[in-house]
Amino acid sequence: MTTTTNPGVAPARRHSRRRALIVVAAIAAVLPLAALAAPRGMRLGEESTGxxxxxxxxxxxxxxxxxxxxxxxxxxxxxxxxxxxxxxxxxxxxxxxxxxxxxxxxxxxxxxxxxxxxxxxxxxxxxxxxxxxxxxxxxxxxxxxxxxxxxxxxxxxxxxxxxxxxxxxxxxxxxxxxxxxxxxxxxxxxxxxxxxxxxxxxxxxxxxxxxxxxxxxxxxxxxxxxxxxxxxxxxxxxxxxxxxxxxxxxxxxxxxxxxxxxxxxxxxxxxxxxxxxxxxxxxxxxxxxxxxxxxxxxxxxxxxxxxxxxxxxxxxxxxxxxxxxxxxxxxxxxxxxxxxxxxxxxxxxxxxxxxxxxxxxxxxxxxxxxxxxxxxxxTGRDLLSRELPLLALTALCLFGATRTLQVAARRRACRPLPVPDRLKLVSMTWRAVVLLAVAWTFGAWNIVWPPLWPATAALVAAAIAVGALRVPRLPTARGPRPRLRWAATTASVMLWIAVAAAVVIVWSAR
CATH class of the missing domain: 3.40.710.10 (DD-peptidase/beta-lactamase superfamily)
Incomplete structure (x- = not known):
C-alpha cells in the first residue's frame, strides 16, 4: 500500500510556524517598550495624613x-x-x-x-x-x-x-x-x-x-x-x-x-x-x-x-x-x-x-x-457622562488600530473587505500608528484600563510584521482600477498625516 503526501503541506506548516514566530517576536519586542510609554490613568493614592x-x-x-x-x-x-x-x-x-x-x-x-x-x-x-x-x-x-x-x-x-x-x-x-x-x-x-x-x-x-x-x-x-x-x-x-x-x-x-x-x-x-x-x-x-x-x-x-x-x-x-x-x-x-x-x-x-x-x-x-x-x-453617572466623548474617542482609536491585524492576516476575500494589497497595508499601518498616538494623547485613561494601550500597540506591531512577511506575495494595487487605488491610498495617508501633524502641533504648543 502506497501513502501519498501532499507536497505543499510541509512548506505551508513551515510558513505558519515562521509567521507565528515573527508575531511572538514582534509582541515580545514591542510590548515592554509600549508598557514603559503607556498612559497611566490617575487613581487616588492609599497614603493618608491628618x-x-x-x-x-x-x-x-x-x-x-x-x-x-x-x-x-x-x-x-x-x-x-x-x-x-x-x-x-x-x-x-x-x-x-x-x-x-x-x-x-x-x-x-x-x-x-x-x-x-x-x-x-x-x-x-x-x-x-x-x-x-x-x-x-x-x-x-x-x-x-x-x-x-x-x-x-x-x-x-x-x-x-x-x-x-x-x-x-x-x-x-x-x-x-x-x-x-x-x-x-x-x-x-x-x-x-x-x-x-x-x-x-x-x-x-x-x-x-x-x-x-x-x-x-x-x-x-x-x-x-x-x-x-x-x-x-x-x-x-x-x-x-x-x-x-x-x-x-x-x-x-x-x-x-x-x-x-x-x-x-x-x-x-x-x-x-x-x-x-x-x-x-x-x-x-x-x-x-x-x-x-x-x-x-x-x-x-x-x-x-x-x-x-x-x-x-x-x-x-x-x-x-x-x-x-x-x-x-x-x-x-x-x-x-x-x-x-x-x-x-x-x-x-x-x-x-x-x-x-x-x-x-x-x-x-x-x-x-x-x-x-x-x-x-x-453622581458617578453624571461624572461618567462628562467623560463620554473622550471615552468614545479612546474606544474608536483602539478599535481602529487593531483592525490593522485583521487586514494584515486576511488571506481570503470576505465581503465587504477584499484581500489586502501593498497599498492597503501601508495606509492601514500608518493609520494604526496615528490612532495609537491620538489615544495616548487624549484617551480617557482614568476610566479605560491603561494596559489596553500597550497591548494594542503590541498587536499592531505583530500585524505590521505579518504584513511585511506577506508583502513579496501581494500585488501593489489590487483591482481593475490601480490608479483609483493609488489615489485612495494617497488621500488616506495624507489625512492621517494631517491628524498626526495636529497631535504634534498640540504638543509643541504646550
Whole structure:
C-alpha cells in the first residue's frame, strides 16, 4: 500500500510556524517598550495624613474612576478645623500630601478679587460703580460699552466681555489640551489691550468671563497704584495670616514641596503662571490649612471684603452671584480649574460648616466638597457622562488600530473587505500608528484600563510584521482600477498625516 503526501503541506506548516514566530517576536519586542510609554490613568493614592475620620469620609465621597491622584481637604465646623491629606505629591514617588502641601488653586482667586472690591467700597476708597473708562482714561476702547462697564459688573460676570480674548485662540488653546500653560507671557498691560480690542455682547446678562475678571483685578491694582499680587497680599492674604499663599508669575519661583499637577490621563501638566491673568486664577498656590483660614474668616464675617459673598443678582432659581462668590441652594462657593489642578471652597451659613478641597489632577473636586457639606452633588453617572466623548474617542482609536491585524492576516476575500494589497497595508499601518498616538494623547485613561494601550500597540506591531512577511506575495494595487487605488491610498495617508501633524502641533504648543 502506497501513502501519498501532499507536497505543499510541509512548506505551508513551515510558513505558519515562521509567521507565528515573527508575531511572538514582534509582541515580545514591542510590548515592554509600549508598557514603559503607556498612559497611566490617575487613581487616588492609599497614603493618608491628618484626621482619620475625615480621610474615611473623603474616600467614601470620591468616585473611584474620577481621575484623582492626591487630595488635600479641610473641613470647618463652627470654628473647628480638621484637615486630611490623601495620596502623594507626585505620580511616581513624592511625599504624602498634608495640610502644608502647596496646590495650585486656580479661579479661587476670583472671589478674593471680588473681596478686594468690596473692601475698598466699604472703606470708601472706591465706588463699585466706577467704570473701566474712568480707571483707564487714556485708553481708547473699540467698544464704548466696555469703557462704560462698571467694576461691579466685572465682579459679577455681567460685563458681556468674552471669557477669553481672540489672541488666546490658537497655540495657547491647543497647548492647554495637553496640560500647557495657556496664559504664559500675558502681562497686566496685555489684559487692558485685549479688553480694548474686544466687543461686549449681552451686557447685563451673567456670563462667566476670565478676561473680565482679569480686567477687574488689573483695574483695582491700577487704581491702587501697585501690582495685583501686592494688592492681594495687602488686602486679603496679609490680614488673614495666609503665609503659605502666593502668586507665582515665574515658574522658577514655584513653592517647595508642592504637589505636581496631572491630566486625568496621567500626563503631567505645566503650572499656570501669568502676571496679567493672576486675578482670574493663574499662578495662585496655597495649602488646605491656609485656605481653611480664609474660608473660616469669610464664614464668620471677619475677612476683609466679606460682603462680597452677599448674593446680589440672579443666575437661576436658587442660584445667585455676588462679587465673584456664588450662592447655590444655600451653599456659597467658588471652584478653580487649571491644567493639572482642581479646587473648591464653600460654606453653608445655616450649618456653620465650610470646606476646602484641593486636587492635583484636572478632575473636578466640586462634588467632594458638596458631599462633605452634606449636600447632594453630581453622581458617578453624571461624572461618567462628562467623560463620554473622550471615552468614545479612546474606544474608536483602539478599535481602529487593531483592525490593522485583521487586514494584515486576511488571506481570503470576505465581503465587504477584499484581500489586502501593498497599498492597503501601508495606509492601514500608518493609520494604526496615528490612532495609537491620538489615544495616548487624549484617551480617557482614568476610566479605560491603561494596559489596553500597550497591548494594542503590541498587536499592531505583530500585524505590521505579518504584513511585511506577506508583502513579496501581494500585488501593489489590487483591482481593475490601480490608479483609483493609488489615489485612495494617497488621500488616506495624507489625512492621517494631517491628524498626526495636529497631535504634534498640540504638543509643541504646550
Amino acid at each position: 484626621d482619620a475620620a475625615l480621610v474615611r469620609a473623603v474616600r467614601q465621597a470620591v468616585w473611584p474612576s474620577a481621575g484623582h491622584h492626591a487630595l488635600a481637604v479641610a473641613l470647618i465646623d463652627r470654628g473647628t478645623v480638621r484637615t486630611a491629606g490623601l495620596g502623594t505629591t507626585q505620580a511616581s514617588g513624592g511625599r504624602p500630601v498634608d495640610d502644608s502641601t502647596p496646590f495650585e488653586f486656580g479661579s479661587v482667586t476670583k472671589p478674593m478679587t471680588g473681596m478686594i472690591l468690596a473692601d475698598l467700597a466699604r472703606k470708601g476708597e472706591l465706588d463699585p460703580r466706577t467704570t473701566v473708562g474712568e480707571v483707564f482714561p487714556d485708553r481708547t476702547f473699540r467698544d464704548p460699552g466696555i469703557a462704560a462697564t462698571s467694576l461691579e459688573e466685572l465682579a459679577s460676570h455681567r460685563s458681556g466681555i468674552p471669557t477669553i480674548p481672540v489672541s488666546f485662540v490658537g497655540a495657547p488653546y491647543l497647548g492647554s489640551l495637553v496640560g500647557g500653560n495657556p496664559y504664559r507671557g500675558w502681562s497686566a498691560q496685555d489684559i487692558v489691550d485685549d479688553a480694548a480690542r474686544s466687543v461686549a455682547t449681552g451686557r447685563g446678562e451673567i456670563a462667566y468671563s476670565n478676561l473680565g475678571f482679569a480686567l477687574l483685578g488689573q483695574a483695582l491694582a491700577s487704581r491702587a497704584g501697585i501690582a495685583y499680587d501686592d494688592l492681594l497680599r495687602e488686602r486679603i492674604i496679609g490680614p488673614l495670616g495666609m503665609r503659605d499663599t502666593v502668586l507665582v508669575s515665574d515658574p522658577r519661583g514655584l513653592p517647595s514641596g508642592r504637589a505636581h499637577g496631572y491630566l486625568t490621563s496621567g500626563h503631567e501638566a505645566l503650572p499656570w503662571s501669568s502676571d496679567g491673568y493672576a486675578p482670574t486664577g493663574a499662578g495662585g498656590w496655597s495649602t488646605s490649612a491656609d485656605l481653611a483660614r480664609f474660608v473660616a474668616a469669610v464664614l464668620d464675617g471677619t475677612a476683609p471684603g466679606s460682603d462680597a459673598t452677599r448674593p446680589r443678582w440672579d443666575i437661576a432659581e436658587g442660584d445667585r452671584i455676588g462679587y465673584g462668590w456664588r450662592t447655590t441652594d444655600g451653599v456659597t462657593w467658588h471652584d478653580g480649574h487649571t491644567g493639572g489642578f482642581s479646587s473648591y471652597v464653600g460654606f453653608d451659613r445655616t450649618s456653620g460648616r465650610g470646606v476646602v478641597v484641593l486636587g492635583n489632577t484636572s478632575a473636578s473636586v466640586d462634588y467632594i466638597g458638596l458631599r462633605l457639606l452634606g449636600k447632594d452633588g453630581p
